Amino acid sequence: MKTRLLVASLLLVGACVMRLGVNVEAGTGADVEPDLQVRLGTGSPRRLSDTGLYAPDGTIDPRNRPFSPQYPLWSDGAAKSRWIRLPEGSSIDVSDVDRWDFPAGTRFWKEFRFGDRKVETRFLRRETDGSWTFASYAWNEAQTDAVLAPEEGMFDVAEIAPGKRHSIPAVTDCRACHDSDGGPVPRTNILGFSALQLSTDRDPGAPHAEPLMPEMITLRTLVEEGRLTPAQSDLLATPPRIDAPDARTRSVLGYLSTNCGSCHNGDSSLANLGLFLKANVSGSHSASGPSHPAPSHRAPRTLAPSHPLPSHLLGKTEKWQIPDVAEGESRFVTPGAPDLSAILVRMKSRRPSSQMPPLGTVLHDRDAIDLVTTWVEEAGAALVAPGQSRW
Numbered sequence: 001m002k003t004r005l006l007v008a009s010l011l012l013v014g015a016c017v018m019r020l021g022v023n024v025e026a027g028t029g030a031d032v033e034p035d036l037q038v039r040l041g042t043g044s045p046r047r048l049s050d051t052g053l054y055a056p057d058g059t060i061d062p063r064n065r066p067f068s069p070q071y072p073l074w075s076d077g078a079a080k081s082r083w084i085r086l087p088e089g090s091s092i093d094v095s096d097v098d099r100w101d102f103p104a105g106t107r108f109w110k111e112f113r114f115g116d117r118k119v120e121t122r123f124l125r126r127e128t129d130g131s132w133t134f135a136s137y138a139w140n141e142a143q144t145d146a147v148l149a150p151e152e153g154m155f156d157v158a159e160i161a162p163g164k165r166h167s168i169p170a171v172t173d174c175r176a177c178h179d180s181d182g183g184p185v186p187r188t189n190i191l192g193f194s195a196l197q198l199s200t201d202r203d204p205g206a207p208h209a210e211p212l213m214p215e216m217i218t219l220r221t222l223v224e225e226g227r228l229t230p231a232q233s234d235l236l237a238t239p240p241r242i243d244a245p246d247a248r249t250r251s252v253l254g255y256l257s258t259n260c261g262s263c264h265n266g267d268s269s270l271a272n273l274g275l276f277l278k279a280n281v282s283g284s285h286s287a288s289g290p291s292h293p294a295p296s297h298r299a300p301r302t303l304a305p306s307h308p309l310p311s312h313l314l315g316k317t318e319k320w321q322i323p324d325v326a327e328g329e330s331r332f333v334t335p336g337a338p339d340l341s342a343i344l345v346r347m348k349s350r351r352p353s354s355q356m357p358p359l360g361t362v363l364h365d366r367d368a369i370d371l372v373t374t375w376v377e378e379a380g381a382a383l384v385a386p387g388q389s390r391w
């Protein structure tokens with residue numbers, strides 16, 4: 001289903017550009033083309049200011065609490081701010097430590113800025129029927145408010161590099177990353193507000209991580225404020241962290257978990273590719289396809305990737321062929337050979353047909369490419385130096 005969604009959304013973006021020539025930079029929120037207005041999504045407030053993000057004086061409503069995931073998503077270098085509002089007196093059901101269940105009425109916002117300019121603010125709201133509403137708001141030129149983007153997204157809302165422009169994803173694209181589609185019922189996942197992402201044991205090597213400010217919510221805040229059910233005070237004694245043999249591997253696995261693992265995991269329709277990049281606190285699923293671990297009140301505190309990733313990936317032949325590499329020689333990771341490691345080849349690509357991730361980015365992530373390249377080179381060195389290999 002993910003593949004179908006991707007293809008459908010690429011077509012939609014193309015169609016949208018041809019039909020509308022959307023360019024919000026040229027106008028303010030108040031004068032979005034009339035043609036666009038009739039195409040706006042229906043379930044969400046029309047303006048960002050109506051979603052509850054701001055207090056009447058224009059500052060962030062203090063009930064909306066900032067947070068910062070330790071492994072952020074690469075979005076072409078956009079600076080981001082994120083907030084959550086939990087309904088008053090409510091708590092998050094964390095009985096499945098890898099799938100926090102948020103109360104109806106929970107809202108999340110994520111603001112994207114390039115330079116000093118706010119470009120879009122993404123919004124998620126849990127409805128009373130359990131579903132999540134997805135929306136994004138395109139900022140006006142005057143930076144006074146943002147208007148609901150059409151469901152098919154908006155092409156070219158800001159220039160982010162010479163000849164490269166940022167687009168607001170279509171709702172199908174949001175869902176390609178946020179929804180698990182491998183089971184009988186699709187379910188929406190919150191990707192940056194989880195036990196691993198909010199752990200107090202933050203990875204100092206995580207690419208592009210923002211500094212943690214004192215007012216930001218972490219596992220500590222949630223435990224101390226009694227926001228987790230059942231109460232999980234042991235999350236503080238032994239905070240979740242990726243269990244890896246060295247610091248670099250930890251950062252690589254964390255990066256891949258956020259940036260790739262939302263699609264490449266055992267609960268996704270892509271599970272048959274055998275590429276499992278999602279790190280789970282329970283360490284209990286993903287490797288062998290869809291499964292739903294029993295709720296665990298006492299989650300293990302070291303976070304193994306859903307599968308012992310390095311040994312699993314090393315040398316594994318994949319379906320997609322690296323260009324100009326002999327048939328059968330394409331591998332997810334070839335120790336010591338970055339050019340023969342498909343995950344890197346696809347991270348470096350920004351051709352729509354081969355880039356990874358396939359959505360939400362037009363510039364490659366230089367820092368992450370450097371990190372993963374060194375990791376692949378070192379993996380090769382470790383293999384040829386007997387006794388040093390931890391894998």
Ligand code: HEC
Binds near residue numbers: 173174258357
């Ligand atoms: C390429 C995959 C991808 C796409 C496309 C995407 N997201 Fe996300 N989103 C993520 C990841 C990963 C995080 C958590 C990491 C971060 O915030 O940096 C996240 C975080 C969020 C958050 C904060 C709550 C949370 O889950 O952590 C909101 C709100 C959000 N996204 C809304 C949207 C909306 C609305 C769209 C479509 C307009 C969208 N996203 C498209 C991957 C994606």
Ligand code: HEC
Binds near residue numbers: 002262270344347
């Ligand atoms: C929005 C979902 C999504 C995200 C996020 C994503 N991928 Fe993919 N990936 C796909 C789809 C769909 C395919 C299958 C079609 C194809 O090969 O293009 C795929 C295929 C691949 C393949 C080829 C696998 C094979 O055996 O054929 C590799 C390697 C890969 N992805 C690496 C990555 C890496 C590395 C990241 C993160 C940097 C990533 N992907 C993020 C959707 C995603």
